[in-house]
Amino acid sequence: MERAQSDARVLTALSLPETYPHPVRAVEHLQTHISHVFLTGPMAYKLKKPVDLGFLDFRTLEQRRRYCLEELRLNRRLAPAVYRQVLAVVLHGGRAALAPWDDPGGEVLDYVVQMTQMDQERMMDRLLERGEVGPEQVAQLGRLLARFYAEEPGGPQVSFAGRPSQVRLNVEENFRQTRDYQGICVSPARWRAVREFSLGFLREQRDLFKQRVEQGRVKDGHGDLHSGNINLPLGGEPIVFDCIEFNERFRWLDAACDLAFLAMDLDHHRRRDLREALVSEYITASGDRDLFRVLGFYMCYRAVVRAKVYGFMHEDPGLEFAERFRDLGRARAYFRQAAGYAGGEPPYFLVCFMGLMGTGKSYLAKRLAQATGWPRLSSDVVRKQRAGLSPGQASRDAWGQGLYGPAATTDTYETLLRRAGSRLEMGASVIVDASFTHDAWRERFLDLAQEQGAVPLLVQVYAAPKVVRERLLRREVKGGSPSDGRLELVAVQKANWQEASARSAAHWTRVDGGMAIEPKMSMLIAKLREQGYIRERQDEE
The missing domain is CATH 3.40.50.300 (P-loop containing nucleotide triphosphate hydrolases)
Incomplete structure (x- = not known):
């Protein structure tokens, strides 16, 4: 997996208040394994890292422009008021500035997505940590998601992603990309237990996966539906943002797989009560009575995805050592959670x-x-x-x-x-x-x-x-x-x-x-x- 560093001129410019076309008192710089995010107060700006992780490739400027535009288009489905525009980071007179992506007027160094900055204290993951999320809020999410999937088109190309062979492709990729994490993030015995459960379920339940395709349960969904990508404003409808734009295979999925990510995340926060409220309301609103038959499998899959992501971040030299060490612990915790969904593992x-x-x-x-x-x-x-x-x-x-x-x-x-x-x-x-x-x-x-x-x-x-x-x-x-x-x-x-x-x-x-x-x-x-x-x-x- 190729890892590269973003242009230092771009990072420096986006860290300076004077770079932005609106008043900024201070800039807060956050990172994920694939992005830099700059919080300025009224707006947030997201810059893609020039990395190749196998399942995504942001190495070229053209690829980053393309996926910024895709991010804007796709996220306006669930968060139209948040996603504003794509801007180019251009070089003007020896310094970097922001300009319209389609009329930059200078040498383009990179592209960013401009978003309305949400109240960080109302992010769902923070609210969960403070114990400030209740059953009605997750029930509201369940109803919102049921409407979203009902309105989203399917079609033959999208439905193909729900076939057993395609689901297996995603599952096998998880284990191929985490194989080297054995002895670092997960014991070989735990890794094997999760893998054997996942592949065994796919073998034994092929007809169930085919049935869900025929029922139209496979949608162009979100792909990264966890509490860190949800904002719960006071008195308003939940805002679901930051869907996957870089790989259709991760976004074209059974709605149960999308929902399972959030269900698994609620379990991770030790809020099984909220998970049960979410799933119950979603089933009532969507009429998906077979959801329970695949939910455990997909929660296991999602826990491994989360472990994999934190494993990537642990290896990222651009992150501070303390953060990389915390990411190692997070990866281990998600692998343990996956083993629980898999029905257990050999004792240690x-x-x-x-x-x-x-x-x-x-x-x-x-x-x-x-x-x-x-x-x-x-x-x-x-x-x-x-x-x-x-x-x-x-x-x-x-x-x-x-x-x-x-x-x-x-x-x-x-x-x-x-x-x-x-x-x-x-x-x-x-x-x-x-x-x-x-x-x-x-x-x-x-x-x-x-x-x-x-x-x-x-x-x-x-x-x-x-x-x-x-x-x-x-x-x-x-x-x-x-x-x-x-x-x-x-x-x-x-x-x-x-x-x-x-x-x-x-x-x-x-x-x-x-x-x-x-x-x-x-x-x-x-x-x-x-x-x-x-x-x-x-x-x-």
């Missing part, structure tokens, strides 16, 4: 090894990591890294002091939480190796597992005093271990050890670290299998 685990020094918990954690292929996060290694030390560099700090004082310990566990959370967000398993002396930290990791939908397993490794003594003495002689456990610290660590709370005990397994490795591993693998563990395939489709 958060395994926390804990226990006193010298019991063998790190060795057992390492062996489980080797057997499963899951990464192991070691508190000993993280603690040293955060202090700027190499893992094998010894520290003689006393218990509760220096490298092992409260501040360093809190920092170590918080880092382990973040790193484990990054894996679990993708639907991937992870092993955490730490002493977990205090139950508060066990609770935090259980909270993380619950939040991310992972299966938690707390493994306490213990050993007889004689075994612990022999191991610690041997470690002292050998040196080079990330652990700084020493004999003189055993008693104080034991005195600080907290027994499992009732919540922790529900996920607790005790393992004798003095046993041979084979029975210990067998016990752990059996425990995981009880909870659905299956060795993941290493070959990716």
Whole structure:
């Protein structure tokens, strides 16, 4: 996928108040993966990025002019008062200015779409975040959309897009373009589960898709119908804007696919009640009684589309690093939502090894990591890294002091939480190796597992005093271990050890670290299998 930067002269000019043909106090610059948007107060101006993403190509000036005109034409269907005109960014006397697109009077650098700037605080996504959207507003949207699809022409060319083979083309493109996101935005197991559900539904429901084509349900729709593209003005009808102009294949679709985007988005905002109100009102207004039969499939499809878009944005070098990092988290969340619509996925685990020094918990954690292929996060290694030390560099700090004082310990566990959370967000398993002396930290990791939908397993490794003594003495002689456990610290660590709370005990397994490795591993693998563990395939489709 080719990525290019917009002309710096154009970006600079559109960032200056004096460029615009109306009074401007300040300019706010926003970005998506395909556009720059400049908010000026009375007007907004949208500039297309010169990118080729496979499903769109804005690289040439002529392509950007063409799609600006298409954007104006198509969006006037649902937002006629918002979409004003297309303007050219031209070079006059060494500086960029705005002029009519069809009579620029100078060298054209690019084109922009001029829109009436809507009240940003009335954008539906912001209102949802503030809990200020009610059932009547989404019911009004349902009625508006039912009218829109009823009035929009279909015809043989548009209807062709609803055939099973064409729907499959869009679905397969999603997975082709997200294949490389495995291990970054989504675990291979989650990705496969969503893919297998999607392609399986298409195989099994071919007659249903054909039936919907025959019923005239395929329309020249919106294509990007989510809450970020809807404005809910006080006392007025909803404004639906920013439809897809760059690819007819994404806009010519079953009306259920359009509606599913907004339904999925409401679920994403944890407002299932609003999703149900939207769908119910739409079915009443449209008479589409079969909508429920395809809605789950299309919501899954739309969640993957959203994950894909945020994956693109994560890779965009033109965005700030913090925003790209947030986009990574968003992509992961949408993949998880897609897996929910797909009916689930293989379980993934958060395994926390804990226990006193010298019991063998790190060795057992390492062996489980080797057997499963899951990464192991070691508190000993993280603690040293955060202090700027190499893992094998010894520290003689006393218990509760220096490298092992409260501040360093809190920092170590918080880092382990973040790193484990990054894996679990993708639907991937992870092993955490730490002493977990205090139950508060066990609770935090259980909270993380619950939040991310992972299966938690707390493994306490213990050993007889004689075994612990022999191991610690041997470690002292050998040196080079990330652990700084020493004999003189055993008693104080034991005195600080907290027994499992009732919540922790529900996920607790005790393992004798003095046993041979084979029975210990067998016990752990059996425990995981009880909870659905299956060795993941290493070959990716």
